[in-house]
Amino acid sequence: MSIRDSAPDAATTSTVAAPPGFYLEEVLSVHHWTDRLFSFACTRSPQFRFGAGQFAMIGLMVDGKPLVRAYSMVSPPWEEHLEFLSIKVQQGPLTSRLQHIRPGDRVLIGRKATGTLVPDNLAPGGTLWLCGTGTGLAPFMSLARDPETYDRFDRVVLAHTVRQVAELAYRELIEGLGEHELLGEIVREKLTYYPSVTREPFRHQGRITTLLESGQICRELGLPPLSPATDRVMLCGSEAMNADMRTLLEGRGFDEGANNAPGTYVVEKAFVTK
Numbered sequence: 638m639s640i641r642d643s644a645p646d647a648a649t650t651s652t653v654a655a656p657p658g659f660y661l662e663e664v665l666s667v668h669h670w671t672d673r674l675f676s677f678a679c680t681r682s683p684q685f686r687f688g689a690g691q692f693a694m695i696g697l698m699v700d701g702k703p704l705v706r707a708y709s710m711v712s713p714p715w716e717e718h719l720e721f722l723s724i725k726v727q728q729g730p731l732t733s734r735l736q737h738i739r740p741g742d743r744v745l746i747g748r749k750a751t752g753t754l755v756p757d758n759l760a761p762g763g764t765l766w767l768c769g770t771g772t773g774l775a776p777f778m779s780l781a782r783d784p785e786t787y788d789r790f791d792r793v794v795l796a797h798t799v800r801q802v803a804e805l806a807y808r809e810l811i812e813g814l815g816e817h818e819l820l821g822e823i824v825r826e827k828l829t830y831y832p833s834v835t836r837e838p839f840r841h842q843g844r845i846t847t848l849l850e851s852g853q854i855c856r857e858l859g860l861p862p863l864s865p866a867t868d869r870v871m872l873c874g875s876e877a878m879n880a881d882m883r884t885l886l887e888g889r890g891f892d893e894g895a896n897n898a899p900g901t902y903v904v905e906k907a908f909v910t911k
């Protein structure tokens with residue numbers, strides 16, 4: 638039996654018009670990273686504007702109504718299509734359906750993008766740490782491919798922590814960014830990718846909290862100990878990860894930034910858990 642035979646009606650949107658507040662977009666490709674993680678690309682309305690790091694409400698029409706959750710855009714603002722990264726939860730109201738989408742199916746994309754993980758909310762300069770766990774990588778994929786990020790900060794560290802090596806989504810893409818036609822030069826100069834794994838052997842092991850607390854990651858990268866004088870931090874992970882990182886950062890004198898009040902760190906939870 639194919640995935641499609643067993644799928645709930647992921648494509649129920651194909652015959653209906655977009656409900657108010659949404660664009661109806663066509664799925665272009667789907668990639669299954671693991672049995673818990675997938676990503677998909679879809680068309681993008683030319684009217685849909687967003688900044689790197691922001692999220693929108695994404696989903697499907699189910700029983701004639703929009704069923705949507707917040708998803709950060711993985712794709713950078715300059716890209717023609719949109720891309721999203723999602724977990725798969727077998728009993729999850731949305732992801733139990735969304736995981737079965739196929740090219741040609743329709744998805745709902747909320748018209749308004751928003752979010753706190755934007756460079757405007759941080760004081761400029763220094764090293765920007767993008768710390769994500771699991772699908773919390775998503776907004777950082779957009780930021781790491783937006784040239785503006787590199788205009789604002791001297792250096793960018795993209796730290797992604799997952800349980801298993803296979804969950805290091807986009808690893809090859811990130812490792813290849815140095816060869817990118819337009820971004821290559823700036824990425825080679827400024828971006829460091831630091832993937833780490835907690836439940837399997839890998840070249841970097843351990844939680845980001847532990848790696849920062851012990852100073853191991855800074856030593857390995859030849860950076861001074863984490864300090865609000867030299868560093869800016871964006872967090873996107875589970876409630877527990879965000880809470881532990883907040884405690885660590887505030888203990889070192891970091892202050893949380895928000896719209897119109899830039900600080901030295903900002904946080905957003907990795908949204909979809911169902």
Ligand code: A2P
Pocket residue numbers: 770771798799800834835836844845846875877878879881882
């Ligand atoms: P661990 O394997 O030690 O729990 P999940 O798949 O549950 O969202 O976890 C993604 C990654 O986040 C895992 O590597 C997990 O490590 C890590 N993680 C979970 N809780 C925390 C936390 N409180 N602080 C830092 N990292 C965490």
